[in-house]
Amino acid sequence: MQVTTLSFENMHHHGELFANMLRARHRTFIDRNNWDLPHADGMEFDQYDTPFSRWVAVHEFGEVLAGVRLTPTTARCGIYSYMIRDAQLGLLDSIPHDLLYREAPVAPHIWESSRVFVADTVPSRMRLRVQCSLIDEMVRSARNLGATSLIGIVPEHSPRLARRTGINCVAAGPVIETGDDERSVCIDIALASKLH
Template sequence: MRTHVITWKTIPAHSELWLQSHELRHSAFVDRLGYDVPSHDGIEWDQFDTPRATYIVIEHNGRCAGVCRLVPTLAPYMLKDVFPELLPYDPPAAPDIWEATRIAVDTSLPSPVRDAALRALIVGVQRFGLANGIRHFLGLMPVAIFKRTLMRHGVTVRILDTAAQPIDGITTAAGEIVVDPATVERLAPSLFLAA
């Protein structure tokens, strides 16, 4: 597994992998979950995919195995502009708070590889946060997914469930995903075992 931090400046060096990450998002959010989000020709893309976004992309055997989009809260972001009612406070605009969305792992991979890709994605996001002075990421997902994908791997998440709402019949909430070096120390060694 290799972790790539892709920005608009570095897309040309990772163009195929970056394209695959948007195809993976389409597979996850349009095909599998049926989200009504912008997509075209097998690619999912929305108004928050701007030059301010950074992408953590996990590569396995030359293919995109996982992706997460990171957006600073000083720029337009999903929880502020689309789902502000899911925050129990005013949407923040601070250099040490970013939003993490479009988290997806390739479900066609064998279970051990899929789990390793998720751990690599968590570590990649956490390392980006540590390197950039980020206190926490805001995330938006069903409460059960917060627990099954992040908290199960020891990530500290403060689920803001006082403002949770059903979306498509599923209890969905915002959460503060804490950036913590202990998370990296706990998960990073397991990546070598999975390689």
């Protein structure tokens, strides 16, 4: 099993990995979760998949097992910044605007973690190992990018899992409805608590 952080600068060194990650996102968010998201050629993407972002992929033999997108809260592309802030500003119909207890941050040391997934093909005996590999590389990459904290939207139960893997994760907003019987919550992740 390998873990790779992709950027627009280095993705040409990794063959089909970026496209395979977008395909895995399609299977997770569109095929499995029935989310109404942009897609083409079996790949899911949106307005936040820009050169500002980085993508962490856990992969083995060309198959993407898990992934996450990291975007700086200072990003700007047209009218968009990052997903949580844009939802709060009312730019996204699919996410409630009252998802945070405070104003969405804009600071170089805070990055957003989004599109977090573990493929449903990952066997249960491997899931925790895959999740830990994803979290470890996410933290390492975010720190290398200058982040001291992350903000993200995760399934309601994820903060408990995060604590099991050593992440200092606290709710940053109320539980929100994000799909058919799906409940999510915004979280703050302090990166200083997970030192390697």
